[in-house]
Amino acid sequence: MSILVREQSDWKEKWTNFSLNEFKCKCGCNRVEVHPDLLDLLQTARERIGPIMINSAYRCPTHNDKVSNTGENGPHTTGLACDIHVSDSQHRKLLVTFFAPRVYGLGIAKTFLHIDLLSKADGFDMRPNCWLY
Numbered sequence: 245m246s247i248l249v250r251e252q253s254d255w256k257e258k259w260t261n262f263s264l265n266e267f268k269c270k271c272g273c274n275r276v277e278v279h280p281d282l283l284d285l286l287q288t289a290r291e292r293i294g295p296i297m298i299n300s301a302y303r304c305p306t307h308n309d310k311v312s313n314t315g316e317n318g319p320h321t322t323g324l325a326c327d328i329h330v331s332d333s334q335h336r337k338l339l340v341t342f343f344a345p346r347v348y349g350l351g352i353a354k355t356f357l358h359i360d361l362l363s364k365a366d367g368f369d370m371r372p373n374c375w376l377y
Contacts (some may be wrong), residue, residue, distance in 0.1 A: 248277045248323045259283050261290040266298045267326070271307035277323040278302055281361055285346060286326070293342050297329035299356050319349060319368070325360035344374070353377035 249255060252264055262283065268276040278301060290296050302323055305316035312318050319325035330336045330353070339357045344350055348371040351358030358377075362368040 248279055249283065250275075250277055256280070256283075259287050261287060261295075262298075267301035269302050269304045269307050270300065271304060271310075273304050273307070275304050276302050278326075279323045279361065282324055282326065285343075285359075285361070289339075289342055293338055296339075299327040299329050301326040317367075319358075319360045319362055322360075322362060322366065324362050324366065325349065325358065327356045327358050330354070330356055348372045350374045351377055 249264070249267075255264055264276060267278045268274050286296060286298075300320065303311070303318070303320040305321050308314065308318045308321050309316045312320065314320075320327075328339060330339060336352070336357065340350070340352060343357065343359050347359045347361060348363050349358065349360035349368070350373070352374070353376070360368075360371075363371050
């Protein structure tokens with residue numbers, strides 16, 4: 245398997261609670277690049293804390309530039325980041341408690357939680373980091 249999961253043939257059975265479609269770019273290009281470490285973390289989260297809905301995962305550089313101030317090289321273009329739906333304050337607390345010690349980037353918003361596994365080695369000098377939207 246390549247380092248990034250890009251197609252169904254790269255998918256592992258252990259990611260049973262997810263589908264490749266959850267991680268595709270939403271602009272219509274249907275590209276997907278997701279790192280197995282992110283999938284492993286998300287699968288563990290679903291097993292330990294219950295259902296998790298992915299709002300946004302991989303974004304092609306063009307789409308990311310349109311929807312984010314991080315431009316064409318933002319965290320979502322790496323395959324190591326995603327946004328998780330937050331249903332209410334208790335759900336947010338549960339997600340933050342689980343993910344905070346396990347990720348390098350943590351963005352907290354009213355309706356979603358951004359997580360990423362990016363480090364200085366990936367060109368993200370401001371990691372570890374936590375912020376509010």
